[in-house]
Amino acid sequence: MRSADVVVIGGGVIGLSIAYCLSREGVTVTVLDRDGLGRGASWAGAGMIPPHVERLKTNPTIELRSWSAVLYPEWSQALLAETGIDNGYRKTGGVDVGLDLSEDNELKTSAGRWRNEKIVYERLEPRDFGRVEPALNPELRVAYYLPDRAQIRNPRHLKALIEALRGREVDLRPGSAVLGFESISGRVTGVKLESETLACGQVIVSAGAWTSGLLAGLGVEVPTPPLKGQIVLLRSDRPLIRRIVEHGKNYLVPRDDGRVLVGATEEDAGFDNRTTAEAVRDLLAEAHKICPILATAGIERSWAGLRPGSIDSKPYLGFAPGFANLIVATGHKRAGLQLAPASAEVITDLALGRPSRVDLSPYRLDRETGEPADPTFRS
């Protein structure tokens, strides 16, 4: 048997970010992924980051979200310095739009939450749209401008994380499917691969929507229902929109180079991640309704990803009940990219036996289903 201090199972944004933090602390880490690294939901996402500019300790949900948002520019700079890869972190600002009175009222409720979370926003009537996002349909009823909304280009962010880990000589093993575990008296002693069993000090499972199936063999119950999301990528020779535009669960994310991501569906389709004509049609219709100029863009491609769900839309961040060295980090659903840095920091605390810097009780695996996650900035 070969041995690592920590074996991370799943090389999505969560597993890679955890390995990034642990390797900084001098821990010997192995990352296993049955496919390529960073090819799951993390690649498929849109990369929207909430507009926090300070870490707030109001409650664990807001703290995880705001701390992550504050860490993103720091991580982006550090990754650039370490790897030369620009992950595309940009504070492009965003607008949340409402079509009618009922959506206007919902946005007023959101604005109350933003105010409590010290997020800067401005209410825009249609006559003001041109100043902030000229591409908005003037027939929309209202838009709220959030200047601190940010984005990363998640495929580039993943590439930067992988390069940084390679530079730190982390043992990266794509194409290594974990088949099961060996355990004795509440400790995992080995991680079974097809051709060998890896001995380990700690195991961290960040296998996204597949976590539930993987841990069932150990008797650990951690529901991670897949929630399919489809995106259409548009392309134009010149930028057609400037800001991230959100309308309920739909959004438009403009990249620097004229591309625009149109997302995203929420579908209960098991592990089927094929795109469908119906979803593409609906996403394009929505894009056209909100920013009519997008009708002139070309369609580059479409894709789907499987977001890892949980019992209440909050992530699981903690030890598996009954195991002293098995940690689970998944279930981030629509917010895994935005929550990755702080999630990685707190999992590093757990793995090193340090007091956690965030209260992790709402994220315990054996929690009761409580209040569903706050929908603010769900991505």
Ligand SMILES: Cc1cc2nc3c(=O)[nH]c(=O)nc-3n(C[C@H](O)[C@H](O)[C@H](O)COP(=O)(O)OP(=O)(O)OC[C@H]3O[C@@H](n4cnc5c(N)ncnc54)[C@H](O)[C@@H]3O)c2cc1C
């Ligand atoms: C369309 C869409 C848009 C999104 N937009 C955003 C957004 O704007 N902002 C945001 O914050 N979030 C967004 N998300 C959500 C975000 O992408 C996910 O929450 C996040 O990527 C989950 O990361 P993960 O590392 O847990 O899972 P994944 O990226 O799925 O990684 C899990 C990895 O585990 C591996 N694995 C599974 N089983 C095994 C095994 N047995 N052995 C070894 N490896 C295994 C898989 O191959 C995979 O690589 C979006 C998601 C989608 C689909």
